[in-house]
Amino acid sequence: MTDGHAARTARTGRKPTLAVVGATGAVGTVMLEILSQREDVWGEIRLVASPRSAGRKLTVRGEEVEVVALSEEAFEGVDVAMFDVPDEVSARWAPIAAAKGAVAVDNSGAFRMDPDVPLVVPEVNAHAARMRPRGIISNPNCTTLSMIVAMGALHAEFGLSELIVSSYQAASGAGKDGVDTLRAQLAAVVGTELGTQPGDVRRAVGDTTGPFPAPLALNVVPWAGSLKEDGWSSEELKVRNESRKILGLPDLRVTATCVRVPVITTHSLTVHARFENEVTVDQAHEILANAPGVVLFDNPAEGEFPTPADVVGTDPTWVGRVRRSLDDPNALELFVCGDNLRKGAALNTAQIAEVVAAELTAP
């Protein structure tokens, strides 16, 4: 290991110091909840945010902690630094944290496709976290994370050859502004007869589309992220490129169409998954029922299938509607839900940080 504090931490047996950068943001808020709920592997937890938030007090592990301003000094003595900040802030500060001896665990898009930065989902590729020549580990995009644990489990058994996915992405994937926008739009359309004439919802919500390119209340919007080559959205290419990197399958066929839906939190995806080998629903059920981090919830006769309203606030990837494709004995159809702020962001970052903490404190 090349990380500065690692040897010292192992030597002294002390619990490692964690910095949470972006502690006051949407994901940061969920992160403090998660850190309070999980087994406490940390010594000091230092909360870091922009200078304008410095001095605020936030609660973590039942204690008030004062937020300090982002600076080089903030990483003094830090073993692991989580970043829940915009890409450009991570791009600048994660290498600084690494230079100060911390392992940076970054939840932005800044380093995900860097060949010298592992992209880690502990249930799928925890081993990759040890190879971090830049001292940085990336956390995948929330849409990829909402399905990849289940796909990793099926891949281990059947050998994945193709994914064709469509997303049903929640407003909170676009941050607090996304949630506020959806709630304000719902208030504007509730109690009306809107949604039956061309453009009536658009006129009612006016210019208040917030981070979305069209109204989201009483609507679905087939766009997330920025425009890339040949009509693809950045979100769709992230699902493709990140799935390949996490699964270690650089040639995996992956197609995604990303659509925003009027849900507050929890992304859903339909998945057509093709494998090297023939599959059965019974085998898939058994694998999913036993996979860490996955809940199989698949009994339509009893009304059992995952929906965002039931999955939100929980940690696992929920899987239902498992069917074998009628035209292809090697393919499965599935419906998958995952909380985009928990497993899709804060939880996976916390899990990566715990993998690093275990490594640093190993005798």
Add this chain to the structure above:
Amino acid sequence: MTDGHAARTARTGRKPTLAVVGATGAVGTVMLEILSQREDVWGEIRLVASPRSAGRKLTVRGEEVEVVALSEEAFEGVDVAMFDVPDEVSARWAPIAAAKGAVAVDNSGAFRMDPDVPLVVPEVNAHAARMRPRGIISNPNCTTLSMIVAMGALHAEFGLSELIVSSYQAASGAGKDGVDTLRAQLAAVVGTELGTQPGDVRRAVGDTTGPFPAPLALNVVPWAGSLKEDGWSSEELKVRNESRKILGLPDLRVTATCVRVPVITTHSLTVHARFENEVTVDQAHEILANAPGVVLFDNPAEGEFPTPADVVGTDPTWVGRVRRSLDDPNALELFVCGDNLRKGAALNTAQIAEVVAAELTAP
């Protein structure tokens, strides 16, 4: 032709008589609007409904018409009888209308897969309407109809070999009860912080899930229709079986996952369409831009892609987000929207009836 009134209509040159059965229902209401908007090819338009609605007066073509009770006599002198009623009512009454000499155009699921009943989308297979040994023509399911015009146009050029679709289906696909349920649920969650804790939306809407197996407000529900073999929903099998029949491709590979979303009216679908031949986005754009009944709306750089809020209340199938699959030069990804009450139900039925009217009055 074996239809009783056909010869007489052609002989006398009079405009044919149309009966609208189910005139007071959700689709019937849209049907009266559509009949008032389209070129007037009909002589008498007779409105038929259950005995409890008989005597009500409804407006069509700017005139008040009194509703008559469904009975054998109601079909006296009728050339074309449209049925917008539940399956069991169609199953009983469409053959009676046919026996009385009318051509029955049925929007229920009762006859769609009957080999002696054509399943017609005029832009795709108008010719099939002439072959109707039972005197009955079926109108496809709304989900199939929301994409099939665009798929038919692409098939004619490239030769379709596979469809993998995911739906984003509106509440009105489940009738007026579906719309009322969604609006009531939205009223229960608006102005709250709901949608962030497991089951909080479910508790807020209580048992008022109406025709849906889970809350629909702030949620998506991966279920439509009834449970069929091996975990498939009836809606998913309809998309498969009806697409094959309409396109005349009995072995077409078709996989659907049907999901309800909190939209009032207009179904959306993501489509992965594979063809016999290589495709380009430019070719697909040209075909779709020139296809009758299709609007190409595909310029993400300008925020142009179809959404239900803009498509609702319009007649065509709207297509956007056209991309060539990155792993397969023979496949396209598309996002398609269609008003499930218009093209998805009433409009297509009216178009079929007009095809029959043209045939009956041809010199």
